[in-house]
Amino acid sequence: MIKGNKFESIRRLLTFIFLFWAVMACALSPCSAFASGSTDPAVNAAGEELATFEEDEKATFDQESTEKVSSLLHAEHYKASVYFPERQKRSVTSHIWMHIIPFAALVILAIATARFFGRRRRKTGLAVQSAQGACND
Amino acid sequence: MTDSKLRRLRLLSQIVFFTVFSSGILIAGSHYWPFPGDFFFRLDPLVAIIAMFTSGALISGLIFSLVILVLTLFFGRFFCGWICPLGALIDFFEWIAHGYHRRQRDPNRLNQLSLIKFGVLILIVAGSGFSFQFVYFFDPIVIMTRFMGIILLPIQKALFQVAPFAVQHAVQFLVFTLCILLLSLLARRFWCRAICPLGALLGLVARFSPFGFVQKDCKACPSCQKKCRTGAIADSKAQITQSQECIRCFDCLDACPQKTRVFAYNARPSNQPHPSRLSRRSFLAWCGGGIIGSAVIAGNAGAVSVNKSLLRPPHSPDEEEFLDLCVRCQACVNICPTNALQPLLLQSGLYGLWTPTVTPSIGECKVDCNKCSTVCPTQAIGRFDISNKHNLKIGTAVLSKDRCIPYAEGMQCGKCIPECPTAAIGYFEQNNLQFPAQIDFLLCVGCGVCQNICNEQTSDAPAITVTAYGRNTPSGVSEDTIKTYLEKKLREDSGEYGLIRK
Numbered sequence: 001m002i003k004g005n006k007f008e009s010i011r012r013l014l015t016f017i018f019l020f021w022a023v024m025a026c027a028l029s030p031c032s033a034f035a036s037g038s039t040d041p042a043v044n045a046a047g048e049e050l051a052t053f054e055e056d057e058k059a060t061f062d063q064e065s066t067e068k069v070s071s072l073l074h075a076e077h078y079k080a081s082v083y084f085p086e087r088q089k090r091s092v093t094s095h096i097w098m099h100i101i102p103f104a105a106l107v108i109l110a111i112a113t114a115r116f117f118g119r120r121r122r123k124t125g126l127a128v129q130s131a132q133g134a135c136n137d
Numbered sequence: 138m139t140d141s142k143l144r145r146l147r148l149l150s151q152i153v154f155f156t157v158f159s160s161g162i163l164i165a166g167s168h169y170w171p172f173p174g175d176f177f178f179r180l181d182p183l184v185a186i187i188a189m190f191t192s193g194a195l196i197s198g199l200i201f202s203l204v205i206l207v208l209t210l211f212f213g214r215f216f217c218g219w220i221c222p223l224g225a226l227i228d229f230f231e232w233i234a235h236g237y238h239r240r241q242r243d244p245n246r247l248n249q250l251s252l253i254k255f256g257v258l259i260l261i262v263a264g265s266g267f268s269f270q271f272v273y274f275f276d277p278i279v280i281m282t283r284f285m286g287i288i289l290l291p292i293q294k295a296l297f298q299v300a301p302f303a304v305q306h307a308v309q310f311l312v313f314t315l316c317i318l319l320l321s322l323l324a325r326r327f328w329c330r331a332i333c334p335l336g337a338l339l340g341l342v343a344r345f346s347p348f349g350f351v352q353k354d355c356k357a358c359p360s361c362q363k364k365c366r367t368g369a370i371a372d373s374k375a376q377i378t379q380s381q382e383c384i385r386c387f388d389c390l391d392a393c394p395q396k397t398r399v400f401a402y403n404a405r406p407s408n409q410p411h412p413s414r415l416s417r418r419s420f421l422a423w424c425g426g427g428i429i430g431s432a433v434i435a436g437n438a439g440a441v442s443v444n445k446s447l448l449r450p451p452h453s454p455d456e457e458e459f460l461d462l463c464v465r466c467q468a469c470v471n472i473c474p475t476n477a478l479q480p481l482l483l484q485s486g487l488y489g490l491w492t493p494t495v496t497p498s499i500g501e502c503k504v505d506c507n508k509c510s511t512v513c514p515t516q517a518i519g520r521f522d523i524s525n526k527h528n529l530k531i532g533t534a535v536l537s538k539d540r541c542i543p544y545a546e547g548m549q550c551g552k553c554i555p556e557c558p559t560a561a562i563g564y565f566e567q568n569n570l571q572f573p574a575q576i577d578f579l580l581c582v583g584c585g586v587c588q589n590i591c592n593e594q595t596s597d598a599p600a601i602t603v604t605a606y607g608r609n610t611p612s613g614v615s616e617d618t619i620k621t622y623l624e625k626k627l628r629e630d631s632g633e634y635g636l637i638r639k
Contacts, residue, residue, distance in 0.1 A: 093194055094193040095194065096193065098194065099268075101190060106424065109255075109258065109262060110420055110424075113258075114416065114419065114420035
């Protein structure tokens, strides 16, 4: 990289080193997308052993829960459904005829990139030459 | 306008567009700067065409990009040289590594590889015919959105001291882009001349551009040929500049020692070579590759995408349509304020690679947020208003009592109950303990607040997990419920209750 105009080369090299340092500093900072643990869910550090859960207790709880299911919050907040289908209407709608267009585009690409439907000139030329040769003979 | 002024103007254009692109990522979704987050996608005709082909839907926001095709018809591939942010980044990288290219004997030795980009274009179009799109691997705007997001957003979040930016698999996006930059060591603008399908598409149109280069009294020196970034001047003696390869950088004007080369109207060479010269066999091979690849990967996807535990962003369509529309640009992942949206790896098969999923263990989907819908370029996440969000069900939470702290440990917890924005968690009280009893299917919208809270409380797997069950089904939440919740949160945050949650 350093050859010829050394001042220019060193300037560019220093720019590269500065930018590389900046990118790596961003990438490795605690706020970064790559910082270890940045994507790990927060967990309880206590690490206590979980208590066992008896089947009898489960039955008791189930019975009680059916009796006392709460519902303070429900009573306060529950309302009838306000769902309106038009609110979830898709803003884009698929059309079956649109699925034909890619194949039409392929045909256009065949013409544009490969002269797919044209005559094969080289072989045609060779054929003409051989035909002329045959006539001469 | 002199040659050097043209070059400076191009440099200025690249800097301006690159700055606008970078700023767009930073300020997307901001109330103060109403800049459309998908602005550059609206200039990208490849994404527009392939997304519409694959989904069979007319996407209104992307139709504007066809204007670029019309402009290309007149002015050639100016988009690649003047606007494209990836092109600007590659130019910058080459500016740093300038001495490397100078030492190369023949800068155009890899010109034959320019055929590959037409093959890639055929591959992508053939795949889209079978409802399989992999434009996300090759489109420059998609690549740059992914790359700049993971570079810029951590800086922004660190400076403004907001929640840290966390993206899983971000290193893949970084390595992918760095590989593209390193390819430039093979030849200048190697990506643009050999691989970029957007360049191929624009090149096919640019072939009919009436503008071109004229040279009088040419001494047939190789100066312009050596200076050309994309190998558009394949033969300096023939004085032909291939319009389909030329990105209108105007370096050749400055390079000409006689200064006799000019850019002029009605200067298209009559003996311009065919844009790609692909053989029929090559065309069929690329086409077949696209179709067979689509079939194989779609088969693989079909086997895996039945994964019902995958949570997609709100107002996204059914899984198959979502995979057709999503271009994996990560714009939604970048903008998500809680990092709830994360890119998948292979949980949904190859077909679902890098598609966004809601990950409640990392963050919840806030009930008063619609940012992801504002930046999605292809409407894989449909636009919606915040006031309608409570109707958009992502999934349903499921309670496992054997892992729930009050049941399993006999200790007070119940933190999920008041946090649920729709009051979907029914509970009962016993011995001064709150026991979550059941989750109301109609009220639960799958936002994941409960799972997020639960995850913080337990060292094991959370007792409440959100599944995709019931996705896009009617919800029974009223607007008043959300209003009550938001008012309560506001009071909490202002310290009225002294319960500010960290």
